[in-house]
Amino acid sequence: MNETRQGFGPLTRTGMAARAAQDVPEGWYVNLGIGIPTLIADYIPPEREVVVHSENGILGMGPAPPPHQQNPWLVNASTQRVSLRPGGAFVHHADSFAMVRGGHIDLCVLGGFQVAENGDLANWAHSPTETGRQIGGAMDLAVGAKRVWVVMEHTTKDGAARLLRRCSYPLTAAGCVSRVYTNLAVLEVTPKGFVVLDMVPGLDFADLQARTGAELHRA
Secondary structure (H helix, E strand, O other): OOOOOOOOOOOOHHHHHHHHHHOOOOOOEEEEOOOHHHHHHHHOOOOOOOEEEEOOOEEEEEOOOOHHHOOOOOEOOOOOEOEEEEEEEEOOHHHHHHHHHOOOOOEEEEOOOEEEOOOOEEOOOOOOOOOOOOOOOHHHHHHHOOOEEEEOOOEOOOOOEOEEOOOOOOOOEOOOEEEEEOOOEEEEEEOOEEEEEEEOOOOOHHHHHHOOEOOEEEO
């Protein structure tokens, strides 16, 4: 990790996406959820065999194209302009979700509001009484993909922890998350809780623990 300033510096949104992209293994079929995860496609080198899936019906999605090569009809699930890698395909929406529900996606990377130490994910609403928000395809992706990674800010804008012993927001899925990438660290979800795999330079373990609502464990 880089992008340090005085003491330590959190990663930017693109920095978080680039860090997660480093860990995607060769040969995996990967769904990228709405928000920061969609940026991961921009950091997968063309020589790497990673097949990116978008729930609106793209298999073999590429990075965001330069402005002069944009196709207004080629967009991802966030309605962002994207490209198609050689060999890529368009599929019906129902077939796209059949890939997800059938367990054919190796990895889904989602954004999140909260992740609990047991892997519970909340990424669609801030309270049980909130109106005007929908859970969408995240529910299918969270339970259908073989693995779920979450990319999100480590704390809220007010400094409240997003990594918790238990989620206080409505759940998207229970026990689905295996790894979390934040602007401060990379954490594995294990039977004993969050295990810290990596931290931004200049940040020590105690500082990270102070910003986390669950006990952290050293790798």
